[in-house]
Amino acid sequence: MAAAAGGGSVPVTQLTVEQLGHVRQTTEREIEMLMTKISELNVAHQKLTASRECATFMGESSSPQTVLVPLTTSIYVPGVIQNPSELMVDVGTGYFISKNPSDAASYFSRRMAMMKEQLDKAYGVLNQKRQLFEAVSHLLQNKLEAAQAAQAQAGAQPSA
Amino acid sequence: MADAVxxxxTKAKLEAIMQTMIALQKEASKAMSAVMGLKNQFLENQLVAKELDDVPDGTFVYKLVGPVLLAEELEEARTNVRTRLNKISEQLQAGNNRVHAIETEMEQKRSSLIAFQTELQKQEMSQMQSM
Structure with missing residues (x-):
């Protein structure tokens, strides 16, 4: 299916109406999947940005900081950050690494760059798929119109 | 129209082949999603392994176990993630093999179905001719 959508060996112009419809459908589904992936990546990117900003902020304040610690979403207790220069960074699969704020910020920057790379790739593929979708839709429309015209002509001829 | 003839x-046999094909299809998609999950796990663990490698010796590392963070030696954490990566890649290999096996089986079933159908058509033709 994916190979057909990619148009590897058979030129798109030689496909039948059914095949075109099929390609159109798979491409549409692929576009939807890509859009979901892109929005997920964007959310992840935003979270990383927030974390990086927080790390940078912590780096700017070396003295103990007072904060409100949430016990639940509606109960808070005052707390003091004794050592704002040591942050625990969640690096995935349950591992936390202690980092100073600038290292933490650069870690988040690196992760953001990776996200950006993936996003760019996804956008590239999305554009390709959109173009394919447009082309196939256009072709399908043309073929259907041609078939209709031929039918109308064939219907008109006996009476003429 | 062929149904009447x-x-x-034969109908039962066709039905049986179809059923096995559908079952195989299901198995294939299950195996493929398992492989996808393993791939994601592999990538995540790879990132963690790289992070642990890049950190200077003596850095404090903690592992989340249930609700608590357990302190873990950096070296220990590195070897743990490495072994996990190896395990996952083994599973990934097995998963890929499984997908391939199912695909070849599906291919066989498909060609046997086509052979069966052409056989049926031949029989029909000869019946028509004898009538």
């Missing part, structure tokens, strides 16, 4: 036994 085809005897019940």
């Amino acid at each position: 085809v005897p019940d036994a």
Whole structure:
């Protein structure tokens, strides 16, 4: 299916109406999947940005900081950050690494760059798929119109 | 229109082939999603392994176990993630093999189905001719 959508060996112009419809459908589904992936990546990117900003902020304040610690979403207790220069960074699969704020910020920057790379790739593929979708839709429309015209002509001829 | 001509036994046989094909299809998609999950796990663990490698010796590392963070030696954490990566890649290999096996089986079933159908058509033709 994916190979057909990619148009590897058979030129798109030689496909039948059914095949075109099929390609159109798979491409549409692929576009939807890509859009979901892109929005997920964007959310992840935003979270990383927030974390990086927080790390940078912590780096700017070396003295103990007072904060409100949430016990639940509606109960808070005052707390003091004794050592704002040591942050625990969640690096995935349950591992936390202690980092100073600038290292933490650069870690988040690196992760953001990776996200950006993936996003760019996804956008590239999305554009390709959109173009394919447009082309196939256009072709399908043309073929259907041609078939209709031929039918109308064939219907008109006996009476003429 | 062919339904009227085809005897019940042949119909049952066709049905059986179709059923196995559908079952195989299901198995294939299950195996493929398992492989996808393993791939994601592999990538995540790879990132963690790189992070642990890049950190200077003596850095404090903690592992989340249930609700608590357990302190873990950096070296220990590195070897743990490495072993996990190896395990996952083994599973990934097995998963890929499984997908391939299912695909070849599906291919066999498909060609046997086509052979069966052409056989049926031949029989029909000869019946028509004898009538």
